[in-house]
Amino acid sequence: MARYAQVHGSVALITLTNPPVNALSAAVRHGITETVTRALRDPEVKSVVICGENGVFCGGADIREFAKPMGGPPLVPMIAAIEEGDKPVVAAIEGVALGGGLELALGCHYRIAHTKALVGLPEVTLGLLPAAGGTQRLPRLIGIAPALDLITTGRHVAAQQALKLGIVDQVTDQSTVDVAIQFAKQVVGQPLLPRKLSTQPTPCPPDVDILLEEAMTQVKRRARGAIAPVACVMAVRAAATLPYRAGMQKEQELMATLFRSSQAHALQYCFFAQRAVGRWKLSSGAHSGNSKPRPVSKAAVIGLGTMGRGITVALVKAGIAVVAVETSDKQLQMGKQIVSEMLKREAQKRNETPRLDLIRFTTSMLELKDSDLVIEAVFEDMPLKKQVFKELSSVCKADAFLCTNTSGLDVDELAAVTKTPELVVGMHFFAPAHVMKLLEVVCGSRSSPEAVATAMYLGKRLGKVSVAVGNCPGFVGNRMLRPYLEEANFLLEEGATPELVDGALEEFGFAMGVFRMSDLSGLDVGWRIRKESGLTGPDVDPSDPPRRRQGQRYSPLPDLVCEQGRLGQKNGRGWYLYDKPGGRVATPDPKIHQLLEEYRLKHGIRPRRVDRQEVVERCLFALINEGFRILDDGIAAGPEDIDMIYVFGYGWPRHRGGPMFYAGMVGLPKVLERLEHYWQAHPDVPHLEPSALLRRLVDSGSPPIDTWRDFLQRPHSQL
Ligand SMILES: CC(C)(COP(=O)(O)OP(=O)(O)OC[C@H]1O[C@@H](n2cnc3c(N)ncnc32)[C@H](O)[C@@H]1OP(=O)(O)O)[C@@H](O)C(=O)NCCC(=O)NCCSC(=O)C[C@@H](O)CCCCCCCCCCCCC(=O)O
Numbered sequence: 001m002a003r004y005a006q007v008h009g010s011v012a013l014i015t016l017t018n019p020p021v022n023a024l025s026a027a028v029r030h031g032i033t034e035t036v037t038r039a040l041r042d043p044e045v046k047s048v049v050i051c052g053e054n055g056v057f058c059g060g061a062d063i064r065e066f067a068k069p070m071g072g073p074p075l076v077p078m079i080a081a082i083e084e085g086d087k088p089v090v091a092a093i094e095g096v097a098l099g100g101g102l103e104l105a106l107g108c109h110y111r112i113a114h115t116k117a118l119v120g121l122p123e124v125t126l127g128l129l130p131a132a133g134g135t136q137r138l139p140r141l142i143g144i145a146p147a148l149d150l151i152t153t154g155r156h157v158a159a160q161q162a163l164k165l166g167i168v169d170q171v172t173d174q175s176t177v178d179v180a181i182q183f184a185k186q187v188v189g190q191p192l193l194p195r196k197l198s199t200q201p202t203p204c205p206p207d208v209d210i211l212l213e214e215a216m217t218q219v220k221r222r223a224r225g226a227i228a229p230v231a232c233v234m235a236v237r238a239a240a241t242l243p244y245r246a247g248m249q250k251e252q253e254l255m256a257t258l259f260r261s262s263q264a265h266a267l268q269y270c271f272f273a274q275r276a277v278g279r280w281k282l283s284s285g286a287h288s289g290n291s292k293p294r295p296v297s298k299a300a301v302i303g304l305g306t307m308g309r310g311i312t313v314a315l316v317k318a319g320i321a322v323v324a325v326e327t328s329d330k331q332l333q334m335g336k337q338i339v340s341e342m343l344k345r346e347a348q349k350r351n352e353t354p355r356l357d358l359i360r361f362t363t364s365m366l367e368l369k370d371s372d373l374v375i376e377a378v379f380e381d382m383p384l385k386k387q388v389f390k391e392l393s394s395v396c397k398a399d400a401f402l403c404t405n406t407s408g409l410d411v412d413e414l415a416a417v418t419k420t421p422e423l424v425v426g427m428h429f430f431a432p433a434h435v436m437k438l439l440e441v442v443c444g445s446r447s448s449p450e451a452v453a454t455a456m457y458l459g460k461r462l463g464k465v466s467v468a469v470g471n472c473p474g475f476v477g478n479r480m481l482r483p484y485l486e487e488a489n490f491l492l493e494e495g496a497t498p499e500l501v502d503g504a505l506e507e508f509g510f511a512m513g514v515f516r517m518s519d520l521s522g523l524d525v526g527w528r529i530r531k532e533s534g535l536t537g538p539d540v541d542p543s544d545p546p547r548r549r550q551g552q553r554y555s556p557l558p559d560l561v562c563e564q565g566r567l568g569q570k571n572g573r574g575w576y577l578y579d580k581p582g583g584r585v586a587t588p589d590p591k592i593h594q595l596l597e598e599y600r601l602k603h604g605i606r607p608r609r610v611d612r613q614e615v616v617e618r619c620l621f622a623l624i625n626e627g628f629r630i631l632d633d634g635i636a637a638g639p640e641d642i643d644m645i646y647v648f649g650y651g652w653p654r655h656r657g658g659p660m661f662y663a664g665m666v667g668l669p670k671v672l673e674r675l676e677h678y679w680q681a682h683p684d685v686p687h688l689e690p691s692a693l694l695r696r697l698v699d700s701g702s703p704p705i706d707t708w709r710d711f712l713q714r715p716h717s718q719l
Contacts, residue, residue, distance in 0.1 A: 012039035021059030026072025060099025065247025079107035092180035106664025127264030131255035266657030286449030293457035310433025327595025438649030470718025495607035519574035634717025
């Protein structure tokens, strides 16, 4: 797992060999320990170069090992032995040096990086901290402030910036290993002590205490309950205030707490789940391994509303030419202006020139004739979408993929009006589409493997996490959102306030509670959908009692709020009052409290005290319960798919792993027991009835999440 060679007579070349990223598995650690000892002992060897096979230095500790009992040589003494040696050791960094990989390089006396290399300490994103000396050596090398930034954010740094920061000594666009070998020969005989970071003092500015306090306040605000960033600041504080040995002791203590925490498990689960969802599989047997995407060099977007504009920007940012279509000149000009501004802002952020030349704005559908893939993003209205799809089917080339950005309408119904239903697939983006990482790829019953593969691959090109889902109302994300929203409304009826519900959800870790989120999205969106489905407005069955619709409990509260002209953040009034129309500062509104009181009085509801635990359980367990139904219905392939949809599309706190992972952490018997309890109290709320899959899993002894797929009964899988 580490190859040894003697090159140029006196240089020992040690190559890590553990593809694809040369993670520091037990075998690699063993190999490094052995080869370094050999090099240090061999009198012919005057200096050492450490590099990684296949153009990758090292992706860090082997994350898969964290779930098992740890064996093999530990990293800390292994790195100390390199640093303490009396021969210069040079790290030749190609590809990445991340986490333990960078810590290994920091234990070397010199670092040479390729221009395209990336370095960083991303442990915090896995719920950990750099515990192989990274929190103690990096501040000694580059100072407290930049080290805090890198360690608490986990961000990757490009080679040139690493050079500026002082992380690497030289950047080259030649063969890094060759340059490192020459370098290693030149530095033989130079004093090594100043290059041994553990022996150096940490450069501290006079206001270091204030700096550390500010960093702590900032991470606590940003972290929303995540413990690793807080521990990272504490470890860097130790580098600033304690000698190296005591700092290392602190690093190890903090790591021990993090290592076994549920947050670390959740974040590491997310790391692998994010990669696993790319490996999609359909019930037909088609999967990512046997279905090739077709290249998309020219795309088209129909409709330049909020979604269409974001999608256009996302495509252009990925270097794809776009034909952007609107119905009228006025709409087109407005869309053009906004898209151009968005692209300029995006380009400015990256110091690039905006690629406006990639877009052709037009009102003529005839210009779509050579597009490889079209994304329809018109108003969420089935007759209108059908009309668009009919037209697309006649103007586009015969093999063009026809995609819809619907957030929940029937993809098969749209496919049915085209001549090529096998080329129709859903691409459900999330607003703002050029920013949000999630893409639900909706597989219709007739979508071909090639269409699914192309949409999934296009999502990847756009920098999205693409998740293949089945076709049902609301697909995965929005279908699960419905019980969540309904429970929040029921809690208001029963005695809660919007701020109490939101407070509980934000404390759980959501960036925004359900009512603030609804205000942000616009309350009229749901209102229109409810009107169209006969839940409110003139089509309501007059025999329905006021708080029942279609045989179930229904809360008309959101309709009443809209009827008062409160449409959310955009007009400055929704569930909250805002500083101005479009403003972001939300304050509780006494008028909403009054509305709630009058409503309860009118309907004879005696308000009761609702606590935060009930909010979390009712809203989240209802959502999770729907997740179990989705799994059994074959709308999502596995729990990881649901979890990634919620983490990347709905602000579920990543350190809680996603709703299905969270259910496993809480304990499935507990989730079942609470749902039973609430369902008994509210028998007219079907989404509280525990799902069959949840019961089966509990009956089977609550197996771990990675085996849930074995318990699915899917006679009618939609995937
Ligand atoms: C490296 C990447 C940037 C590459 O990206 P790319 O897009 O090219 O490829 P993929 O991301 O698709 O990856 C390909 C493939 O490789 C797998 N993989 C990647 N990295 C790792 C890894 N580090 N370990 C294992 N596997 C990895 C990936 O899963 C893919 O395979 P798959 O089958 O899933 O498709 C990118 O991959 C990336 O960003 N990787 C992660 C980089 C990272 O986060 N590194 C940090 C790792 S953590 C670390 O290094 C910790 C160290 O600080 C030191 C730790 C010391 C440990 C001591 C433990 C003591 C505990 C004491 C407490 C005991 C208490 C008690 O007693 O209980």
